[in-house]
Amino acid sequence: MSKRGNDFLYHWISDHLPDDPIADPVLLVIDMAVDAKQAAQSQGIPAQEIDEEIGKMYEFIMQGLR
Numbered sequence: 354m355s356k357r358g359n360d361f362l363y364h365w366i367s368d369h370l371p372d373d374p375i376a377d378p379v380l381l382v383i384d385m386a387v388d389a390k391q392a393a394q395s396q397g398i399p400a401q402e403i404d405e406e407i408g409k410m411y412e413f414i415m416q417g418l419r
Contacts, residue, residue: 358402370417382414
C-alpha cells in the first residue's frame with residue numbers, strides 16, 4: 354500500500370470507528386472496508402493503492418475495535 358493510501362486509511366478508520374457496542378464485528382469490518390475504499394477513491398486515491406493490502410486493512414479495523 355502506498356504511504357498516501359496507508360495514511361488515508363489510518364485517519365479514515367480512526368474517524369469512523371463506532372463508539373457503540375458492535376453486534377456483528379465481521380459485518381462492520383466488511384462495511385467499513387468497502388466505505389473506506391469508496392472514500393479513498395472519491396479523494397483521488399486509486400483502488401489499487403488500497404487493494405494491495407486489503408487484508409491489512411481488515412486487520413487494522415479489527416485492531417481499532419479492541
